[in-house]
Amino acid sequence: MTAATAAPATPGESTAHDDHGPSTGISNTKLAMWLFLGSECLLFGGLISTYLLYKTRRGPDNRAIPTDVFDIPFTSISSFVLLMSSLTMVLALSALTRGDNHGARVWLLATSMLGGVFIGGQVYEFTSFLREGVGFTNNPASSAFYALTGFHGVHVSLGIVMLMSLFVASWQGKLRPEHSETVEIVGLYWHFVDVVWIFIFTVIYLVPA
């Protein structure tokens, strides 16, 4: 069952896999990332549910909630930027697989910069909300909003750290086509973070309260 599905390592390749390959045919690291992302679904599921429960709760002092101050056009643009970073991520992987190290480097940098723009947008959004009187401790609605989007922002930031690590490795000549699975795995994480944002953006910003 297992031996047949695993590709035999060709002499000269640096595929140090065991003699019968991973039993599922999916490498250990990639499988681990898929499992981790499965777990992350529940994390964001819990946070999104919390927000949905609380989104109109202004508390006893009837203070402002995030929906009062949403700037949908601005957030749409930063969401678009984040979505485009998934495209550049794919281009980075494709370039590396083709052996185009320079292209891979460029696209990795572009992906992390697009992610950086998104994070910058989030920082701007948070500060402007704060100026308009929606603080973390206002009421359950604002606490839930900051908790959810904050957790997502931390995830994007960690993704940027991973992308920049890949970029530096590539710059030092250590990222070669045989490492494309590493890029693919980081890409899995990155796409997941993007997909989660599509949910968050739809559920929180677009669906009216």
Add this chain to the structure above:
Amino acid sequence: MTITEKPVTEGPLELESGREAIAERPLGVLTRPQGGRGWRDWLSTVDHKKIGIMYGVSAMVFFVVGGVEALLIRLQLAVPNGGVLSADVYNQVFTMHGVTMVFLFIMPLAAAFANYLIPLQIGARDVAFPRLNALSYWIWLSGAIFLNSSWIVGGGGADCGWFCYSPNSGLTFSPSHGVDFYAIGLLIAGIASLVSAINLIVTCLNMRAPGMDLFRMPVLTWMLLITQFLLLFALPVITVALFLLMFDRLFDASFFNPDMGGDPLLWQHLFWIFGHPEVYIIILPAFGVVSEVIPTFSRKPIFGYTFMVFSGIAIGFMGWGVWAHHMFVSGIGPISVAAFSLSTMFIAVPTGVKVLNWMATMWGGQIRFTTAMLFAVGTVAMFTIGGLSGVTHAIAPADTQQTDTYYIVAHFHYVIFGGGVLGLIGGLYFWWPKIFGYMLNERRGKINFWLMLIGFNLTFGPMHILGLQGMSRRIDTYSAGFGFEFWNLVATVGSFIIALSVAALFHNVWKSKREAADLPPPGPDPWDARSIEWMIPSPVPEHNFDEVPTVDGLDEWWHRKYGFDDDGKVVQIATAEEAAQDGSAEGVHLPAPSFWPLVLAVGLPLIGYGLIFNLWLCVPGGLLVGMGIFAWALEPVDDPDAPHDHHDDDDHDDDGDGTHDSDDSVGDGPDELALAAAAPATPGDKQGGARS
């Protein structure tokens, strides 16, 4: 052969597992540990067996801690108007008793079995990610120590009960730092369990020996695999809940504060969406142990293997749909109550299937009542009692009367202690010779068992009566004249008998070790067992298998010892000694040890203390974690400087001809790198997939 596959000219980037190995000192800080001896070896080990032993030892330490807390509770309640503990301290003691027993005793004890046995039962040399495995242990330990440090630096333990309902968990009713330590300590321990769950799932799915199909895996491995899936999906939910609780208490949010518009029920839902699967996380490993012990001592294959596996999977799925039966009195509405009543009754079905299958396995078998078997049968009996009282909770009107009384306490102790703990201790007796190379004395073991069984029933049996008489759970004392006196005293006596039985267990370990020198070694297979961990020497050599076995069916090891004659009768075709491996393989390639998991794990509690006391403390904590991660990523999986005979060679002969090929022993140092440049790579190296 691994060495020959290493590209010579590249840097140390180690993001993709197992691709590269270059002798650079990451960050130049700690030198790569070389294995060595003594405590350094234990601190840096990535060997799943040593990690399993460390899990087990730590779990037993916390068993004693939680046990002392339990005895304090029972002393307080022994007589009416007890004055041993103040009401406040009593709250802390019963909370920490629950938290300790669940998160710091049973879960890590099950993790000990999972770590030690999964690779052995599926024919692997280690788990998929050995360093992540070490990380799991160290993070769990740091979380456990952090949690208990609140006794000293946090102004007392958490005092909100183990499920820590709001508003009891809020600052108003719990002004000390105990609940902060609870939230952050469990977050840290949760990271450990999540990492471990991912690691062990990948191990089960990817690291199986040739021929070890999923449906040839022993039932224990199956139950542990299901447990890891439950952990994988349950932990993020409690993570959310604990983060929100932490935000409430430390950063003035109001998620669970009804005064500010928060909803205490949200906590209950999040907690029990985690908390009910958690019940199966606790019990399934014990079910797995029982499913190994009973067939071995009945000399029969497990009855209905597929049914056993699928009922485990069914429990795993249905366990997600019953959480609100913990909340029948919280006002969730008649439709919810009816739905969760039904689902709770249904989940008894796969559990009942298991009980019947164990009995059918024993039916007509040649039963040997060893200590391990006694514990296994005791597990089945006690769990059945707990399961039946559980079904009474499924009936919502009855549950309304029972909830928050001692009847509940009786029920979950029958399930968790009578099911989980008895089962796992039986597992200790069963696998002890495999792990430590000597047998635990059977006579003392049986004394241990009977003391524990009698003490257990004396302690928790009367609680059914007390609960139905109306004694509230968690009251710190009671007045005379309610009819509570007699059974409370009986329960207290019983709890000290349990304590005696635990002492008997430790005494047995110590005494048997001393006597072992005069006894013949147990050999690879002292119980005439069935799964492949018994085909290697006891104690297990560092490299596990001399040669990874090819598996032809369920109960592989038994079928290597027994066959059928022409009349279809079972005959022995080989003794265990003949069929077993002798552990003589040398120069087996093993993953190199590492200090970075420990470094990373030390950083997390620092961040925790920082969040509670002074945010500046988070800086060194965060730096340690960040440094640990990057140094880890840059550290080669294999250490080219490792001693020649220890870490550098291939694991086994790939052609399976029983001989070691010439390229199985490649030297270390520069010569080897030169050789690597010249020699063509060979597909090989079982351990190649096992990199973190």
